[in-house]
Each structure stands twice: as structure tokens, then as C-alpha cells.
Amino acid sequence: MINFADRLTNRISDLANPTVVGLDPRLSQIPEFITEDAIDEFGETFEAAANAILEFNKGIIDAISDIVPAVKPQIAFYECYGHYGLWAYEETTKYAQEKGMLVIGDAKRNDIGSTAKAYAEGHLGLVDLFGESIPSINTDALTVTPYLGSDGILPFTKVCAEQGKGIFVLVRTSNPSSDEIQSQPLGDYLMDEHVANLVEGWGRDLIGDNGFSSVGAVVGATYPEEARVLRNVMPNQIFLVPGYGAQGGGAEDVRPCFHENGTGAIVNSSRGIIFAYEKDNQPGEAYAEAARNAAMSMKKDLSGLF
Numbered sequence: 001m002i003n004f005a006d007r008l009t010n011r012i013s014d015l016a017n018p019t020v021v022g023l024d025p026r027l028s029q030i031p032e033f034i035t036e037d038a039i040d041e042f043g044e045t046f047e048a049a050a051n052a053i054l055e056f057n058k059g060i061i062d063a064i065s066d067i068v069p070a071v072k073p074q075i076a077f078y079e080c081y082g083h084y085g086l087w088a089y090e091e092t093t094k095y096a097q098e099k100g101m102l103v104i105g106d107a108k109r110n111d112i113g114s115t116a117k118a119y120a121e122g123h124l125g126l127v128d129l130f131g132e133s134i135p136s137i138n139t140d141a142l143t144v145t146p147y148l149g150s151d152g153i154l155p156f157t158k159v160c161a162e163q164g165k166g167i168f169v170l171v172r173t174s175n176p177s178s179d180e181i182q183s184q185p186l187g188d189y190l191m192d193e194h195v196a197n198l199v200e201g202w203g204r205d206l207i208g209d210n211g212f213s214s215v216g217a218v219v220g221a222t223y224p225e226e227a228r229v230l231r232n233v234m235p236n237q238i239f240l241v242p243g244y245g246a247q248g249g250g251a252e253d254v255r256p257c258f259h260e261n262g263t264g265a266i267v268n269s270s271r272g273i274i275f276a277y278e279k280d281n282q283p284g285e286a287y288a289e290a291a292r293n294a295a296m297s298m299k300k301d302l303s304g305l306f
Contacts, residue, residue: 003208004141004166005238008102010210011069012266017299018258020104020240021064021291022270023073023092025053029275031284034059050084053077056287057092060274063288064295065099070140072240072268075107093139104240105139108170112148116155124167125159141166143218143240146195153202157215160206166214166238169199172230174220174243183226192226196233203237212238212264219257221249221267228256231264239265244298245272251301262306269298 012018027035027049035052042048061071071092078089093103109119123142126133144156144167156167172182172192182192189197196217203215213236219227221243231239239257243249244267257265272279276294277287 001162001164003206004160004164004214005206005212005216006208006210007140007164008070008166008238008266009208009212009263011102012263015067015069016303017067017069018262018266018302019068019295019298020070020072020266020268021060021068021273021295022106022242022268023057023060023071023274024077024270025056025274026077027052029278030056031277031287033284046081046084049081050078050088053081053085054088054091054095056274057088058095059288060291061092061096061099061101063292064273065096065101067292067299068101068295070102070104070266071096072104072106072270074270075105090137093137097138097140102140104141104143104166104168105137106143108143108145110145110148110152112151113155116148116152120156120159124156124165125163139165141168141214141216143168143170145170146198150198150202157202157206160214164214166216168216168218168238168240169195169202171195171199171217171234172219172223172226174222174249178220178223190226193229193233196230199237200234203234207236210263212236216240218242219265221253221257224253224256227254231256231259235259235264237264241265241267243268245269251305254302255305258305260306267298267302269294273298 038048038052078085123137127136146169184191186194203213206214216238219239241257273294277290
């Protein structure tokens, strides 16, 4: 079983591109030619919304799969359309993997005991289907919250070890109000530094051949000084870095998330890529080409760091 961190770092190296594209589809921003076709077939229903989302995502994936190593669907944009939306989430995952991409499920799940085990098995591992163990949602990695402590993390790390999957634990998020909790003093550390120490420990047994653990960390681009501290605390963690682009973070802001040799992080952009056609005032039919161009620009921007 190949370690997730090795799979991800190898793919980043192969494409010379430490980026991940967030698939956060908003129905109102999906080009009309896609939504109109879905409405013609399914009416103005949740099923139409899910089919439009899937068709839109396929266009993005087709346009970027040879230049971007991973996608990150945010499950909230799918769950809001009920079971049809979850179907689109699962089908998006399958399609991206068929195209050679890794899929990081952005669901920020966690609980304790049997509930955490069910989340881990459902999203990353195998589920019991009438006596047979089979994969279900089957993303390659999942974002998780650390708030419940080790009881909520160990079921995930167990599945990661068994199935070659990964998790990214929330350590320092990019939103402005994160300071209300994550930058609060806790003895000699800030709260996020304490969590970082825990993450480093949770990931020690899952370090791959490339020196990185399958237990990674979410560290936002909007707090570069704190990212520099966290990089020292977690030398073996891959940082999943939100906040680039639409949230205000630039290439220089993400530099502290990487090691000096340019490894150790993967930077996310969502709206800035998938809806690039709007920013450039292009017709909806050009959305995939615009997304590819935006992804290439992001790659070039980050490549200038190292």
C-alpha cells in the first residue's frame, strides 16, 4: 500500500505544481448552457442541480488534470442539494481519480468512538455492506477537526495506515475570526502551536519514503508569520494551504508554508480558478479554458518562489 503523502508528493513533483483546485460549485455561477440542459432533462429540481454541478466539474477536471495534481471538493456545496448533491460529490470524486488526480475531500469531519470510525470508513476506508467490505465515498484524503483530541483522530489514522489514505487536520485556518480561538495563549504556546504539536505526534507513524506524513495540516496563507512557526513545529507535515487568491493571500504569503527546497505544501485556489471565466468577462462556454489558464497562471506564480 503506497503511503498517501508519497502519492501526493510524487504527483506534485511529476507536474512541478504544488496546487490543488477547490471544486466549490455555486449553481448561480455555473454557465447557463449547462444549467439549461439539466433543467430541460430534469426540471427545476435538486436532481437537475446535481447533474449541472457534475457536468461543470467534469469540464474543469478535463481542463486541468494534466497540470494540477489534486482537486478539493467542498462537501457543503453538494450536501445542500440533498442525496442528489452527495451523488454529484461521489461521482466527481470518481471522475477526478479516473483522470489521475488525487481527491481531498473537504468535509471537516470528526467525532469520537464509533462515530469517528464511521466517518473514517465512509470517506476514506471500507464499509461493511452485508458482510462484505467495500469502499464507499473513497476520497484520497479528508480534512478533519482536532477539537475532540486523540479520540477523534486515531480512527482516521488507523484507516490511513490500512488504506494508504491521508488526513489534513485544521491547525491555522484562513478566516479572520480564527484568532478568537487559534491564536489564544495556552501556557508558553498559542493554541494553534499546541495543536501543531499534537498533529506532529499523530503523524509520526505514517511518514513515507519522501519524508512526509499522511497526517497533514491545514495552515492558511493569510497568516504567514504564524505559518513560519508552524512549519518548524511540523517539519514532516504536508500543509494544505487555503487563502490564496480570492481570500487575499499571494505567493509570498504561502512561502513560509514550504520548506526551503519548495516541498511540503499544496496551495488551494477555488473561485479564482473554477469561475475565472467571469473575472475575464468570457462567455460561459469558455469556462473550462479560462480555468486552465488561471491554473497555469497560479502554477507560474508559485514556481517563482523557489
